Amino acid sequence: MEYDADVPQSNTADPTSFASISARERWPIILTGAIDDVHKAVSSEKDPERASEGKKIVKNLATLKHELQHNRQLT
DSSP states (O other), rough: TTTSSSOOOOOOTTSSHHHHHHIIIIHHHHHHHHHHHHHHHHHHHOOHHHHHHHHHHHHHHHHHHHHHHTTTTOO
16 A cells, blocks of 8 residues: 555564564453453343353353463464
8 A cells, every 4th residue: 555654564473573462461361351241241141042152252262362371273
């Protein structure tokens, strides 16, 4: 594009990039907040189908957080 900066794209594989720092340090905190919010919503849910779906979401978010923290391939 005409106004693109001549700055190379960030890459999480480069340990010196902001993307790598963000993925290692910030994403788990964000995911923890999401897990807590969904868990709170699920625990007050009366509809069993919605509660079950919420538990699946919590499980998937926890799996993603674990994969990020242990440098595993994301599923």
